[in-house]
Amino acid sequence: MRKITFGVANSLDNRIARSDDAIDWLLFGDEAMSFMEEFWKNVDTVLMGRKTYEITSKMEAPETPNVKTYVFSRTLKKCPDDTVQLVSEDAVTFIRDLKEQDGKDICLMGGGDFARTLFEAGLVDEISVNIHPLLLGAGAPLFLDMDRQIDLELLECKTMEHDCVALTYRVKK
């Protein structure tokens, strides 16, 4: 079965964006880039909610021609970008089916409600956070309240340039 990794960069106070959705505080460097390159070798599918889509679509992202992106939204009628597929049906059913299909691993981006739904449904297999050295003090939280405790196993802990710390965990089922 394909693995779903929740991959995010966060602040030490566990925010993923400022109150105005800005992600100008994200730090990039050679180590982060090669960490990401290694990660993307095994991934061919990206999942995100509407809000994350709206934020990331404004960014200059590197080309990922072999990656299929699904945006989950009940309110969006159409994606302006025809390289992404809009999904308005039930996310849990759709993604459970996607995991059973042939393919490489799957990356869950963003946070908030959409990530919570997938965690609560037991669909997330790994978490990869890149903790940035700051307290944002306000903004969108990475993790919301959930219906239960989720236990993790630390797979990797790696310090990177700019005082970032990349932690990878396996979700215990």
Added chain:
Amino acid sequence: MRKITFGVANSLDNRIARSDDAIDWLLFGDEAMSFMEEFWKNVDTVLMGRKTYEITSKMEAPETPNVKTYVFSRTLKKCPDDTVQLVSEDAVTFIRDLKEQDGKDICLMGGGDFARTLFEAGLVDEISVNIHPLLLGAGAPLFLDMDRQIDLELLECKTMEHDCVALTYRVKK
């Protein structure tokens, strides 16, 4: 001037206690104990708010005979424990004065409102978090909203037994 370190154990979703204040999820081991022993060698003063005091006073804590504990509260009239000193005056003024006095370093415990007040006043010099491998899913958050961004410098990153990760940061002023 004496250094104030905010020292806490948290979950990956940045909670410091369950909704019912329980901290039964905390993991201890030899590495954590020697990390703490090293830390306490340089500390002779502990600061905490009322809520943290009420939680920790129920715990079986190791004896710390040479450590002076201050509990800050405007509502508590009296501490049942006469080894701690209750402070009802303005915390920022009191602690700013304390930092100027002779002595070893100071440990800020807990989180929430009391920690926010000290961060916003620029009184915290270091942060030491022991990230536990779980998402609690609910409970008291480590960091609340603050009036500004606070930048950090990573001083140490140490993996410990039970899949815990201890991160130490210097607060940039």
